[in-house]
Amino acid sequence: SQQGEEDPQALSIQEGENATMNCSYKTSINNLQWYRQNSGRGLVHLILIRSNEREKHSGRLRVTLDTSKKSSSLLITASRAADTASYFCATVLYGNNRLAFGKGNQVVVIP
Amino acid sequence: DGGITQSPKYLFRKEGQNVTLSCEQNLNHDAMYWYRQDPGQGLRLIYYSQIVNDFQKGDIAEGYSVSREKKESFPLTVTSAQKNPTAFYLCATEGVANEKLFFGSGTQLSVL
Numbered sequence: 001s002q003q004g005e006e007d008p009q010a011l012s013i014q015e016g017e018n019a020t021m022n023c024s025y026k027t028s029i030n031n032l033q034w035y036r037q038n039s040g041r042g043l044v045h046l047i048l049i050r051s052n053e054r055e056k057h058s059g060r061l062r063v064t065l066d067t068s069k070k071s072s073s074l075l076i077t078a079s080r081a082a083d084t085a086s087y088f089c090a091t092v093l094y095g096n097n098r099l100a101f102g103k104g105n106q107v108v109v110i111p
Numbered sequence: 112d113g114g115i116t117q118s119p120k121y122l123f124r125k126e127g128q129n130v131t132l133s134c135e136q137n138l139n140h141d142a143m144y145w146y147r148q149d150p151g152q153g154l155r156l157i158y159y160s161q162i163v164n165d166f167q168k169g170d171i172a173e174g175y176s177v178s179r180e181k182k183e184s185f186p187l188t189v190t191s192a193q194k195n196p197t198a199f200y201l202c203a204t205e206g207v208a209n210e211k212l213f214f215g216s217g218t219q220l221s222v223l
Contacts, residue, residue: 042115043214101146
């Protein structure tokens with residue numbers, strides 16, 4: 001079942017700008033993960049944030065989690081053309097050992 | 112994508128035909144998954160296996176079958192009962208439970 005829903009669905013930005021994507025979910029989660037997918041390829045894990053964490057960083061990535069609003073955001077700072085991809089959030093529900101993926105955000109970084 | 116090999120990259124199915132998608136891994140992971148991805152959509156779980164000789168249906172298992180005879184291999188058969196098989200199929204493995212999935216590079220299945 002699909003739980004994570006990303007917003008906005010498509011984003012086009014200039015190289016060097018920041019890109020922000022949001023993800024909302026409906027029920028209590030164990031953790032939330034973000035993945036990147038280049039066109040025609042498999043997904044690559046970017047970052048995991050646990051339900052008791054509020055913010056996490058990895059390189060140019062910053063993820064926040066607000067469990068009271070059931071939402072997460074992914075910020076990519078100083079974007080590069082190579083960041084052009086689709087970005088998916090995925091949640092692990094409490095009592096369920098499977099990931100539920102959102103529909104994805106397409107990000108285009110214009111050189 | 113390293114460590115997980117999906118083949119073929121592109122596959123064409125004739126009406127009424129069964130086709131098998133291969134997924135092989137050398138990561139020594141117990142859990143393996145098959146997902147289907149349609150354009151503009153997220154991933155939907157077809158089948159998963161947490162250990163050799165055991166597998167469970169996911170959310171959209173109808174028209175598909177799997178086997179898990181070896182730890183390294185988790186082939187997916189798209190049967191003739193699957194009336195709308197055109198999609199991008201992704202295989203994944205999981206090391207630590209619920210922590211991170213590793214994906215193969217996918218197989219694009221189309222109907223002739």
